[in-house]
Amino acid sequence: MTTHDSSSGLDSSSMDDQPSTKRTVSLDPEPEPGPGGEAWVDNFNRSFRQVQAVLDRNRALIQQVNDNHQSRIPANMVKNVALIQEINGNISKVVSLYSDLSSDFSSVFRIKDGDDDKPN
Numbered sequence: 001m002t003t004h005d006s007s008s009g010l011d012s013s014s015m016d017d018q019p020s021t022k023r024t025v026s027l028d029p030e031p032e033p034g035p036g037g038e039a040w041v042d043n044f045n046r047s048f049r050q051v052q053a054v055l056d057r058n059r060a061l062i063q064q065v066n067d068n069h070q071s072r073i074p075a076n077m078v079k080n081v082a083l084i085q086e087i088n089g090n091i092s093k094v095v096s097l098y099s100d101l102s103s104d105f106s107s108v109f110r111i112k113d114g115d116d117d118k119p120n
Contacts (some may be wrong), residue, residue: 014050040108044101058090 065083068076 038064040104043104047097047101047104051094051101052091054097058087061087061090 061083065080065087068080068083
Protein backbone atom coordinates (compact mmCIF):
# COMPACT_ATOMS: atom_id res chain seq x y z
CA MET A 1 0.00 0.00 0.00
CA THR A 2 1.33 3.46 -0.91
CA THR A 3 0.97 6.12 1.77
CA HIS A 4 1.37 9.86 1.84
CA ASP A 5 2.37 11.96 4.83
CA SER A 6 -0.11 14.83 4.92
CA SER A 7 1.69 16.83 7.59
CA SER A 8 2.74 20.34 6.69
CA GLY A 9 6.37 19.52 5.99
CA LEU A 10 7.55 22.30 8.30
CA ASP A 11 10.61 21.71 10.42
CA SER A 12 9.33 20.05 13.59
CA SER A 13 11.90 21.86 15.73
CA SER A 14 9.94 25.10 15.20
CA MET A 15 6.82 23.52 16.70
CA ASP A 16 8.18 21.62 19.71
CA ASP A 17 5.29 22.58 22.02
CA GLN A 18 2.51 21.69 19.58
CA PRO A 19 0.95 18.23 19.30
CA SER A 20 1.63 16.28 16.13
CA THR A 21 -1.06 16.42 13.45
CA LYS A 22 0.60 13.89 11.20
CA ARG A 23 -1.82 11.69 9.27
CA THR A 24 -1.31 8.89 6.82
CA VAL A 25 -3.55 8.64 3.78
CA SER A 26 -3.73 5.65 1.48
CA LEU A 27 -3.13 6.48 -2.18
CA ASP A 28 -4.07 2.96 -3.28
CA PRO A 29 -7.74 2.65 -2.33
CA GLU A 30 -8.93 -0.89 -2.07
CA PRO A 31 -12.51 -1.02 -3.32
CA GLU A 32 -15.07 -2.57 -1.04
CA PRO A 33 -16.52 -5.83 -2.29
CA GLY A 34 -20.14 -5.72 -3.32
CA PRO A 35 -22.31 -3.37 -5.32
CA GLY A 36 -20.70 -0.04 -6.17
CA GLY A 37 -17.47 -0.95 -4.38
CA GLU A 38 -15.24 -0.03 -7.30
CA ALA A 39 -17.53 2.60 -8.84
CA TRP A 40 -16.55 5.35 -6.39
CA VAL A 41 -12.87 4.88 -7.23
CA ASP A 42 -13.66 5.17 -10.94
CA ASN A 43 -15.75 8.30 -10.29
CA PHE A 44 -12.94 9.96 -8.31
CA ASN A 45 -10.39 9.11 -10.98
CA ARG A 46 -12.65 10.49 -13.71
CA SER A 47 -13.28 13.69 -11.74
CA PHE A 48 -9.59 14.23 -11.01
CA ARG A 49 -8.79 13.74 -14.71
CA GLN A 50 -11.42 16.38 -15.58
CA VAL A 51 -9.93 18.80 -13.05
CA GLN A 52 -6.43 18.19 -14.40
CA ALA A 53 -7.58 18.79 -17.98
CA VAL A 54 -9.11 22.15 -17.01
CA LEU A 55 -5.99 23.13 -15.05
CA ASP A 56 -3.77 22.17 -18.00
CA ARG A 57 -5.95 24.31 -20.28
CA ASN A 58 -5.62 27.23 -17.87
CA ARG A 59 -1.84 26.83 -17.83
CA ALA A 60 -1.80 27.17 -21.63
CA LEU A 61 -4.17 30.15 -21.52
CA ILE A 62 -2.09 31.92 -18.88
CA GLN A 63 1.03 31.41 -20.98
CA GLN A 64 -0.78 32.90 -23.99
CA VAL A 65 -1.93 35.87 -21.89
CA ASN A 66 1.65 36.44 -20.73
CA ASP A 67 2.98 36.21 -24.28
CA ASN A 68 0.33 38.65 -25.52
CA HIS A 69 1.07 41.06 -22.70
CA GLN A 70 4.81 41.00 -23.35
CA SER A 71 4.28 41.64 -27.07
CA ARG A 72 2.59 44.98 -26.26
CA ILE A 73 0.65 44.68 -29.53
CA PRO A 74 -2.79 46.28 -29.06
CA ALA A 75 -4.62 43.46 -30.89
CA ASN A 76 -3.02 40.90 -28.57
CA MET A 77 -4.03 42.92 -25.53
CA VAL A 78 -7.63 42.84 -26.78
CA LYS A 79 -7.38 39.04 -27.18
CA ASN A 80 -6.36 38.81 -23.55
CA VAL A 81 -9.82 39.94 -22.46
CA ALA A 82 -11.43 36.82 -23.92
CA LEU A 83 -8.59 34.60 -22.69
CA ILE A 84 -8.92 35.91 -19.13
CA GLN A 85 -12.70 35.40 -19.28
CA GLU A 86 -12.11 31.78 -20.30
CA ILE A 87 -9.64 31.33 -17.45
CA ASN A 88 -12.23 32.73 -15.04
CA GLY A 89 -14.88 30.33 -16.37
CA ASN A 90 -12.45 27.44 -16.04
CA ILE A 91 -11.76 28.35 -12.42
CA SER A 92 -15.51 28.15 -11.80
CA LYS A 93 -15.54 24.69 -13.42
CA VAL A 94 -12.71 23.53 -11.14
CA VAL A 95 -14.55 24.84 -8.07
CA SER A 96 -17.67 22.99 -9.16
CA LEU A 97 -15.77 19.76 -9.84
CA TYR A 98 -14.05 19.92 -6.43
CA SER A 99 -17.39 20.63 -4.77
CA ASP A 100 -18.87 17.55 -6.44
CA LEU A 101 -15.83 15.51 -5.40
CA SER A 102 -16.20 16.66 -1.82
CA SER A 103 -19.88 15.70 -1.75
CA ASP A 104 -19.17 12.32 -3.33
CA PHE A 105 -16.29 11.67 -0.93
CA SER A 106 -18.47 12.53 2.07
CA SER A 107 -21.25 10.29 0.77
CA VAL A 108 -18.89 7.33 0.44
CA PHE A 109 -17.77 7.69 4.04
CA ARG A 110 -21.31 8.27 5.35
CA ILE A 111 -22.38 5.04 3.65
CA LYS A 112 -19.28 3.24 4.95
CA ASP A 113 -19.87 4.56 8.51
CA GLY A 114 -23.47 3.41 8.28
CA ASP A 115 -22.31 -0.08 7.34
CA ASP A 116 -19.93 -0.15 10.33
CA ASP A 117 -22.80 0.65 12.72
CA LYS A 118 -24.76 -2.47 11.70
CA PRO A 119 -24.46 -5.46 14.06
CA ASN A 120 -22.75 -8.57 12.67
